């Protein structure tokens with residue numbers, strides 16, 4: 001990565017003007033992932049002066065500023081207890097503390113990386129995102145947007161609910177990307193299932209969710225069937241980490257284990 005001009009902006013207006021004015025401009029968050037890129041960035045926009053690195057816990061929500069590092073999310077005591085610590089669990093498996101001290105939650109969400117461990121978790125938590133121009137949209141809407149490079153993600157908003165949740169990822173070695181990851185959640189209203197690292201980005205298992213949400217009690221057959229529906233409805237691919245067929249089989253097993261935990 002080569003940067004021609006580095007701007008440490010003092011307002012979001014300033015940042016927005018720089019993004020929209022130039023196609024080869026880019027927001028730099030932690031820069032941990034961007035630095036692997038070979039591209040030349042004409043205007044790099046650093047948001048670190050804008051006080052966007054706070055986690056605010058209100059009565060009904062957690063609001064996490066885009067520049068909050070993954071490590072600070074991981075160390076937050078309230079998040080450690082929220083839904084069995086599912087957010088913290090998904091983050092704490094990413095590389096080492098050095099990387100998590102640099103990488104931010106904003107860069108993680110805005111990057112929409114297929115391998116992301118956090119995104120499936122945020123999906124089942126019904127996360128909303130506040131953008132500078134787009135305003136508030138759901139994470140699912142954002143993941144489905146075609147093309148995105150002209151807005152600023154300001155914060156991640158998570159509704160506080162009570163329930164059980166489980167994140168499971170399969171890695172070949174601890175520092176590698178997930179071969180597949182699964183997030184399963186159950187609260188007083190519903191059960192949610194999301195699958196990521198397919199190797200494409202995380203999506204809901206909508207048919208499986210519809211199936212399981214018809215039941216009030218859950219026996220082994222119901223759980224097995226739900227896991228099987230998930231592995232059939234989600235589309236998988238092959239890459240250097242795993243074949244499509246292996247991912248299908250892993251999906252069924254991991255969803256089953258997740259459901260057994262949360263139900």
Ligand SMILES: Cc1cc2nc3c(=O)[nH]c(=O)nc-3n(C[C@H](O)[C@H](O)[C@H](O)COP(=O)(O)OP(=O)(O)OC[C@H]3O[C@@H](n4cnc5c(N)ncnc54)[C@H](O)[C@@H]3O)c2cc1C
Pocket residue numbers: 026027028029030031032033034035066070093094095099102103104105106107108109110111115116117118151152153154175176177178
């Ligand atoms: C060596 C390494 C290994 C990793 N392994 C894993 C792993 O196993 N699992 C996993 O889930 N993740 C992994 N990651 C990814 C990491 O967790 C972060 O998601 C990634 O580094 C992006 O965060 P960042 O702060 O570095 O963003 P940056 O690299 O600074 O930015 C990423 C992208 O987001 C854009 N952006 C950043 N902030 C904003 C904003 N506020 N508004 C709009 N756009 C924005 C940038 O312009 C850029 O396009 C790994 C990263 C590294 C470097």
